[in-house]
Amino acid sequence: MSEVCNVALLGQKFMGRAHSNAYQKAGRFFNLPRTPVMHTIAGLDLIALAPFADRWGWRNYSTTWKDVVKNPEIDLVDVSTPNYMHAEQALAALSAGKHVACEKPLAHTLRDARAMKNAALRARRCKTFVWYNFRRCPAAALAHRLVKEGRLGRVLHVRASYLQSWGGPETPLVWRFQKKYAGSGAHGDLNAHIVDLARFVTGQEIVEVCGAIAETFVPERPLPSAGRGPIPGAMPARRQMGKSDVDDCVLFLARFKDGAVGSFEASRVATGHLNNNSIELNGELGALRFSFEDMNVLWLFDSREPKQTAGWRRIVCTTAGEHPYAGAWWPEGCPIGYEHTFVNMVADMMAVLGGEEPTVPLPDFADAYETQRVLEAATLAAKHRAAVKLTEIK
């Protein structure tokens, strides 16, 4: 067995489940130079922690993350808490000499993100990772490779959108709708993913945000404890409402370093879309497009093919040896799903911690900070109704 990597996971709900599953599965499907060991799960809800630890295979559980990150047995701290906690927890872990894997967005403010980037640069022996997991869809990873090989020639257009519809007026005021906890709404949640994906697939940085719109369609939401329904026979209780102070959608236009132009759109109220994370690139020699709702597929158009038979080619990215990550999974033609992106990410993190190369590049804090600068530029562009150059965002 390879050298172990004792993991402490902070956060036990949505991403807590996704990451727990990934730590369990990675060593079963990949040959890893480091073996993740599920050492400790930390969360706030003591009642839920014991059954969670039992169900997912964590050896210990705790409600005091500050003690957990200092435990000398821990090698990697995984920060999967709401955005406002990322900086405090990641900084504590780095100063205790731990490797850190942090959920996206890097932080809820640019200032916190900068502190994290700088601390990671200082902690030279510690590796940092950010869970931009969509890079690890085989089709998205293939897109990255094809662009790098020059298959599209010069990229002219980047068209990215991340559309969801769960954020209507009935959705309670959870932390995701409060600026002090989340930083922003659909922007930091969803634009963060597509800005990262666009930077990853094109290999180019965004140099200017040329204009942006941020809109809050639902300014008030029911408080999470409210809305359980009236007592039978009683008058319906008036629901207690609270203020939602984040965006429900943000759209912006951008320029890339090598001249490509881009559009980005993130929404939680895009009726008809559940989790539609899509990107299309048009280059001088070809085009490609990817949508997470059909995540095993990459579409490729090669403009050098004879016009008679030219067209979009549907590539099912499940062939071992040809498509990134496919060799670790099932026979050709057997698709993978959402959870596999996290397993692929754990495999790549263990590769890096074991001194090997990841299948495709992993974002660290410095890389994720570049995404955060773009988000900040778009926020300012929307606020001031003006273009913002990335050189203005330090």
Ligand SMILES: NC(=O)c1ccc[n+]([C@@H]2O[C@H](COP(=O)([O-])OP(=O)(O)OC[C@H]3O[C@@H](n4cnc5c(N)ncnc54)[C@H](O)[C@@H]3O)[C@@H](O)[C@H]2O)c1
């Ligand atoms: N990569 C992705 O695709 C993806 C998807 C969803 C969420 N996320 C990110 O993951 C993070 C968590 O989101 P989620 O959906 O899992 O949220 P969630 O609300 O489902 O879970 C948050 C967890 O954090 C715990 N927590 C909160 N404060 C804590 C503290 N002080 N100490 C210890 N634990 C604490 C809560 O108990 C809970 O278990 C966010 O940053 C979010 O943006 C990423």
